[in-house]
Amino acid sequence: MTDRKHLKRRVRERMARTGESYTDALRHVLAARGAAPEGHPAGGHHDAALLHHLLPGHSEAMLAGLGGGIGFMYAVFEYKGHHPMMTIVAQAHPEPMIPAALARAGVAHEVRQTGSARVAERALRETLQAGRTAVCRVGRFSLPWRPGLPFPDPLEVAVVGLDGGDVLVRDARSEPERLPLGEFMTAWSALKKARHHLVSVTGPAGADPAEAVRKAIAATAAGMTGPVLGNAFDVNFGLSGMNRFAGQLGDARGRTGWARRFAHPEAFFTAMTRLHECLESEYTAPGATRPLYAAFLDEAGVLLGGTACARAAGLYREAGGLWSRIAARAAEPFPRYRELAEEKAELLLTEGAGAAGRLREIAATGAYEGPLGEDERSGLLAELAELAARAVRVEEEAAAALRAA
Incomplete structure (x- = not known):
């Protein structure tokens, strides 16, 4: 317990100094202690870290980019008798990353x-x-x-x-x-x-590195701007899905707007905490995978030359910062949830199977906190919608730069 308190204090100090999310700061602190997983300590991308273990000559960022890097899939699933469940997948989707990265790298x-x-x-x-x-x-x-x-x-x-x-x-x-x-x-x-x-x-x-990154960038740009599945569900992908998310987040009256869809206090809590998870840890790396993808574009720019990669990298770093702000603000009203999420991240990275019992307790606990008043919910949704609209504008610029690259 003392060691965990010391670790948490070190992470908090780094967050205050760098502005990083808890997960980013945690990985850096563990890396400094020699306890972080191999790979880019702030990358936090599960599949890319596994690949880096197999192919240590490639950075986690490069492997994440070759696997498709980023994406955006937004959907709200509704089942009778249950509150709506929101999901965002911020990494390339639905093609599995590891086979795609191996194929592009030859x-x-x-x-x-x-x-x-x-x-x-x-x-x-x-x-x-x-x-x-x-x-x-x-x-x-x-x-x-x-x-x-x-x-x-x-x-x-x-x-x-x-x-x-x-x-x-x-x-x-x-x-x-x-x-x-x-x-x-x-x-x-x-x-x-x-x-x-x-x-x-x-x-x-065996592939030419420049050609491999060129193909990977083209695939990512296509996924962000065009059809992914070739059916009606494509409206939920890429920039289309992102605009859909931002619009519904700020819709105070419509049936699909978050104000009505998540009006129940427990549904609202679930939506806010799920938003935090999906942008920082679940099916993504911190900052909706954008900072890690920017690091890939830095490496790609060296191989391809020109300035388009550098411009796209800068924009995706900016977008990643906005997505992390959205995640942090969504979780801010729920301190117990944040405490349990931080403990879970620490245990997975430091103890794993040895902490299975405590991890089961966290999963079974349920961290519902509330209810927030209607005015508080409305104000929070308005803040998040404004940040999301800014993120979408940056993402649209970034996608254009990506196509140029």
């Missing part, structure tokens, strides 16, 4: 998938016996140190070895977690459409 790799648990276990053992790491797509909430919602949300983890009856799983920490083989197979079998999905690197990068 890295020889093998993809295996089977519906049979027995065949899958054999493939896992063969991969490890060949001296390769197995990147496996598992059900996030089936992992004991990631308790949460009762549905099979996908998460990539790296299996780095077997020790007796345990699987050594690399997730958020720099050290692998131990998980009994049977429990790992349950998590690996949880995703119907991606059951037992395994990727392993079999050779070095």
